[in-house]
Amino acid sequence: MTKGTTMRLLPALLAVAFSGGASASGFQLLEQNASGIGNAYAGSAAVAENASTIFFNPAGMTQLQAREFSAGLTAINTSYKFKDEGSSVGALAGRGNGGDGGVLGFLPNGYLSWALNKDLYLGIGVGAPFGLKTEYDNPWLGAAQSVSFDIKTYNVNPSIAYRVNEQVSLGAGLSWQRLEATYKRRVGVAGIGLIPATAVAATESKLTLDDDSWGWNVGALFTLSPATKVGLSYRSQVEYDLTGKIDVSGPVATLNAAGSSNAKAKLTLPDTAILSATHALTDRVELLGDISWTGWSSIPKLDVIRTSGASNGALAQSLDTNFRDTWRFALGANYKYNDAWKLKFGIAYDEAPVKGAATRLVSLPDNDRTWLSVGAQWKPAKDSTLDFGFAYLFVKDARIDNNQTAQGRGRVTGSYDDSAWLLGAQYSMAF
Secondary structure, eight states: OOHHHHHHHHHHHHHHHHSSOOOOSSSBOOOSOSTTGGGTTTTTTTOOOSTTHHHHOGGGGGGSOSEEEEEEEEEEEEEEEEEESSOBOGGGTTSOOOSBOOOEEEEEEEEEEEESSSSEEEEEEEEOSBEEEEEOOSSOTTTTTOSEEEEEEEEEEEEEEEEOSSSEEEEEEEEEEEEEEEEEEEOSOTTOTTSOHHHHHTOEEEEEEEEEEEEEEEEEEEEEETTEEEEEEEEOOEEEEEEEEEEEESTTGGGOSSOSEEEEEEEEEOOEEEEEEEEESSSSEEEEEEEEEEOGGGOSOEEEEEOSSTTTTOEEEEEOOOOOOEEEEEEEEEEEOSSSEEEEEEEEEEOOSOOOGGGOBTTBOOOOEEEEEEEEEEEEETTEEEEEEEEEEEEOOEEEEEEEGGGTSEEEEEEEEEEEEEEEEEEEEEO
């Protein structure tokens, strides 16, 4: 393939990443490739099996061929089923449990790497490292706290890697990232008994916010022996000064003195660190491991401030997330069946950032989870690879007792029956 053809792939990569949003549950999206699903992303910063290493550890580009392209798509299905256990929600009492707050979403990715010489590599990746989507039937008893919450990120990650010697490679990258958020809820609820429930259920507050920002990432890959590799990588925090508006509409909108206005909020998405290892036990069996950390305490709360109208400067809403830093542990294994087929297996334990029932949000009713993953890799030709992966996430039932009565949003008390599954495919080629 010619250099001109290579350069024409760049707009195609951007089109893949920006076609549709990252409509997946959970805030951090590990699914920056589909080839890692089969191993539950064990070994993510060390495996360097295709150009998606640009995201997990850019130093891994030195393990690739002169030019490589990789693109994939992952379907993410979440289920959040609420059971009421004594909620106190004013005019919305008895309006139902909201059905299933989870959704089916699709997360694309695309990567391109090329060698300037035998030791220096450049690359670019596009994807969506953070995302959230919950949506309930309307009306439901928790609608004053959230009907739907949709966060999308778009990430463009140019990178560079340098092979210091046969044992050590280093990499770094910049990330241009855009965040878009849409949050809908019902207003006029808090124990105001004179307001008909039908009027409350039809009155909506819609918050939209967005901003662009920059981050960076670094990585190192150590080849300890022909059979063993160790990878280290770090991605920085990304700080946003979000701006947008609040739109209030419906039968009781006039009772909300603040009404519609412009709005702003500050948000710092967390940094992440990964330690990974791979070891070829035999010619057919490979073992993989992963320990990762995410600095979720960068989001203790989210304050939305009005920036226009009679309430300019007033607090419109505060989400007391009180997130904690989290750890994730993963183990995986590959079995090379023959030259064309490889089978993949993985298990992982993944902590959620929510500390407990009092700060669990109906817009993010997540909890700690265990991954069970399987996958397969097929090489139809020497320079082409197709990966498939499936994972089922067993999510611990999530208790909630979120009291926002003082803010007019009632107290939601109960439990969630949560689960999720992932199904993805990744195509990679060298040229």
